[in-house]
Amino acid sequence: MGERSSVAELAAILRAELNRYSVGEKLPSSRALMERHQVSPVTVSRAIAVLAAEGAVVSRPGAGVFRAGPRVASAAAPADLSWQEVALSAEAGQPPARSTDSSGVLSALTVQPPDVIDLNSGYLHPSLQPERALAAALARAGRRPGAWERPPVDGLPELRAWFARDIGGHVSTSDVLVCAGGQSALTTALRSLAATGAPVLVESPTYPGTLAVARAAGLRPVPVPVDADGLRTDLLADAFDATRARVLVCQPLFQNPTGAVLAPERRREVLRIARAAGAFVVEDDFARRLVHADAPPLPAPLAADDPDGVVVHVRSLTKPSSPSLRVGALTARGPALARLRAVQSVDSFFVPRPLQETALELVSSPAWPRHLRTLAEALRERRQTTVAALRRTLPELLPDSSPDRPGLGGYHLWLRLPEGMDEAAVTAAALRAGVAVTAGRPYFAAEPPGSFLRLCYAFAQSPAQLTEGVERLARAIG
The missing domain is CATH 1.10.10.10 (Winged helix-like DNA-binding domain superfamily/Winged helix DNA-binding domain)
Structure with missing residues (x-):
């Protein structure tokens, strides 16, 4: 249990x-x-x-x-909050109005009841988290001299240096800004690099948190399709020309939700096209430490091959460790870094020093590489178990190119439903059957080309529970 x-x-x-x-x-x-x-x-x-x-x-x-004694109910009359409807809609006539659609984000953060198998969450099950290493790192961090003092605005120099080494290539310590996790980094990047009302190019489908951040900043997400080899660079230049966008957000490695890895020739094209358009590439490198044990060597981040400051790199420790270790890095050069620093300092001052000290203790300990090796084996087993269960019960949902081929990483599978099948009805029926899965609609900035499901295999208790979850899904689909 x-x-x-x-x-x-x-x-x-x-x-x-x-x-x-x-x-x-x-x-x-x-x-x-x-x-x-x-x-x-x-x-x-x-x-x-x-x-x-x-x-x-x-x-x-x-x-x-x-x-405790019984709570005393308040006798006050209900507050009248109707005035907020006018106040929050005052800019509705100005295109585009700022709006915050958190449905896709909140769906991923929902804690399911104990009797529901969770194939929705993008976080690691506690049994996969390095809880002992985290506890030891937290204890050591608390004993560090000055652990509760105010940190530098850019972050602890030692932690920034570690992130620079982890990214590699042209990245140096002075290029790194410590941030409060990947979502905070995306928010800072989009608010810093694009003016309100501007278009921003995004992958289609893409992480709903990116769409939510863009819309909350008053930006207009413009989709660029993704296929099995990642972002369609044959359409990227046209998208820049048509929109005059100055920002592209992409996930070149184990893209969420498709799992695609950007092909080598497309990596060069993304940088070339963005540089020609005078645009930034926000590289969300969220899954680099979620590689599976059977994967070949990973391609370097786009930021490692970019001497000209085109790439703004996002890296976080949250996914491979714990949802509560919200420590990450933003990497940029030149005036862009100064803009990022200014926006983050206004928003949140700095990332709490005890959290930075804990992160530094964790990644500097021998337990960190051991954890990553253990996690790589566990994710491979879970992927293979989930794919095998789908082959037995729902083979029609698997793509033509097998998702079980070596080289994949991440924690999810992207499945296309048969023509005419309603994904909202499927997810609702699945939940009634005791398994939570994610509908595909929130991953699209515009009309989706079909109905999809995302299945995550990181948060279930065990491989056996993954098999049971897929079987419940099959019964729900009928």
């Missing part, structure tokens, strides 16, 4: 037992709860935290946990 479900079950048991205690009466000690329910100290503390957040108990350090 996973830690998350154990916490939920213990919290439910304790919640049901609260009526045995009068208000202010002390509950059994943590040790007693551990022995009675055969759970770990972490499970007990997290279950108590759940009840404390609900207001059911009060935790007093050194004294114990006590039943």
